[in-house]
Amino acid sequence: MVESIFDLPVEKQIFYAVLGFSWTVYLWEAYLSYRQRRIYSSTTHVPQELGKIMDSETFEKSRLYQLDKSNFSFWSGLYSETEGTLILLLGGIPFLWGVAGSVTTRIGFGSEYEITQSLVFLTLATLFSAFTGLPWSVYNTFVIEERHGFNQQTLGFFLKDAVKKFIVTQCILLPVTSLLLYIIKIGGDYFFIYAWLFTLAVSLVLVTIYADYIAPLFDKFTPLPEGELKTDIEAMAKSISFPLTKVYVVEGSKRSSHSNAYFYGFFKNKRIVLFDTLLEDYSPLNKSGEPQPEQPETGDSSSESKAKPKNKKQGCNNPEILAVLGHELGHWKLGHTVKNIVISQVMNSFLCFSLFAVLIGRKELFVAFGFNDSQPTLIGLMIIFQFIFSPYNELLSFCLTVLSRRFEFQADAFARGMGKASELYSALIKLNKDNLGFPVADWLFSMWHYSHPPLLERLRALGSIKQD
Numbered sequence: 001m002v003e004s005i006f007d008l009p010v011e012k013q014i015f016y017a018v019l020g021f022s023w024t025v026y027l028w029e030a031y032l033s034y035r036q037r038r039i040y041s042s043t044t045h046v047p048q049e050l051g052k053i054m055d056s057e058t059f060e061k062s063r064l065y066q067l068d069k070s071n072f073s074f075w076s077g078l079y080s081e082t083e084g085t086l087i088l089l090l091g092g093i094p095f096l097w098g099v100a101g102s103v104t105t106r107i108g109f110g111s112e113y114e115i116t117q118s119l120v121f122l123t124l125a126t127l128f129s130a131f132t133g134l135p136w137s138v139y140n141t142f143v144i145e146e147r148h149g150f151n152q153q154t155l156g157f158f159l160k161d162a163v164k165k166f167i168v169t170q171c172i173l174l175p176v177t178s179l180l181l182y183i184i185k186i187g188g189d190y191f192f193i194y195a196w197l198f199t200l201a202v203s204l205v206l207v208t209i210y211a212d213y214i215a216p217l218f219d220k221f222t223p224l225p226e227g228e229l230k231t232d233i234e235a236m237a238k239s240i241s242f243p244l245t246k247v248y249v250v251e252g253s254k255r256s257s258h259s260n261a262y263f264y265g266f267f268k269n270k271r272i273v274l275f276d277t278l279l280e281d282y283s284p285l286n287k288s289g290e291p292q293p294e295q296p297e298t299g300d301s302s303s304e305s306k307a308k309p310k311n312k313k314q315g316c317n318n319p320e321i322l323a324v325l326g327h328e329l330g331h332w333k334l335g336h337t338v339k340n341i342v343i344s345q346v347m348n349s350f351l352c353f354s355l356f357a358v359l360i361g362r363k364e365l366f367v368a369f370g371f372n373d374s375q376p377t378l379i380g381l382m383i384i385f386q387f388i389f390s391p392y393n394e395l396l397s398f399c400l401t402v403l404s405r406r407f408e409f410q411a412d413a414f415a416r417g418m419g420k421a422s423e424l425y426s427a428l429i430k431l432n433k434d435n436l437g438f439p440v441a442d443w444l445f446s447m448w449h450y451s452h453p454p455l456l457e458r459l460r461a462l463g464s465i466k467q468d
Contacts, residue, residue: 011368062436094370118378192357280315323423330414
């Protein structure tokens with residue numbers, strides 16, 4: 001069989017190699033998920049080591065939640081892999097390119113308008129992806145997340161949000177793609193350098209403007225009111241020379257009960273964003289600023305999202321929030337954000353565009369995927385970055401996961417160095433409980449997938465200092 005494959009034309013070898021590697025990755029991921037599902041199924045009682053930090057009721061809830069998510073991931077992953085395989089085998093990419101060509105011809109543009117045809121192709125492809133992914137997204141939100149108490153959205157809000165996301169994505173994707181294709185067309189021998197610099201600039205701009213101009217299109221951002229928490233956050237930022245300018249609370253509770261916190265901005269203009277679900281004693285949805293867990297939301301959002309009564313307080317108290325932010329600020333102080341940008345956007349992006357410049361002229365790459373008579377630049381980007389680079393992308397993803405876990409331990413240690421080990425310890429337990437994280441993981445699944453260390457490993461690293 002191997003000899004017969006090598007006897008095939010080179011374009012057929014490329015095609016089957018891409019298809020074979022895609023299924024190899026899928027089967028590897030399915031095996032890892034199977035190992036983790038066995039943990040969910042067999043670990044039905046709280047391990048002795050967790051007895052003091054997790055009650056049996058929460059443990060069972062988290063086990064069932066993660067088991068549902070794992071089963072859903074298996075079926076959605078199988079569908080996605082099957083769909084991708086059928087698209088390749090049935091010539092879906094050249095077919096859609098032909099449809100895009102027909103559309104551009106009808107609106108008065110000939111085949112020489114490749115960029116216009118590329119934008120039509122991209123729009124049709126994203127529409128197809130949105131429609132085929134919608135049932136899975138609906139099931140995940142309104143069955144799994146709903147069943148376990150996380151979903152706060154109505155169907156109307158969900159659909160309106162999906163349409164808005166699609167429109168915003170197109171408003172960004174289409175102009176950026178057209179400029180990138182134009183740069184590649186006119187860039188000459190050094191087009192890959194100009195294309196790399198352009199994508200780097202776009203990435204930095206999007207990171208800078210996202211929370212100020214894009215995220216508010218979907219969620220309400222409210223300045224954190226004056227008070228003890230804001231004063232303490234500003235004092236902590238000042239103590240490590242973090243150039244904090246604003247602190248926002250985002251109304252994440254209108255779509256989910258999950259919680260988060262992050263900072264953004266470059267140079268001397270840093271902002272911190274806290275999800276209202278993270279804050280135990282504050283919610284921007286309550287006019288008084290005090291938690292009202294038994295009361296439904298009022299105002300405009302009441303018609304779009306569901307307010308569910310809470311039987312207990314969710315989130316962290318002020319000292320624990322400061323500990324969580326101490327961890328996040330540790331990422332900044334230790335240069336983790338800059339290092340990630342350098343690795344992913346500078347080094348990796350430059351390497352990929354350099355290799356793209358070498359491969360883009362190889363006709364057999366296009367023939368392998370059904371483009372016998374043309375070599376569109378957008379299709380070349382898709383073939384090379386998505387298919388040819390897939391082994392490299394898998395290796396890079398694993399290396400970045402390992403690096404991320406290392407950064408998380410370092411950020412925990414930074415918060416510990418600020419004297420917040422005890423508060424971070426309790427915050428991690430609360431956040432794990434609120435988000436129904438399952439604290440027991442298969443070692444191989446964890447090693448391959450977890451960008452954050454498992455809860456027990458983080459608690460062990462903080463434990464001795466906490467006892468002190």
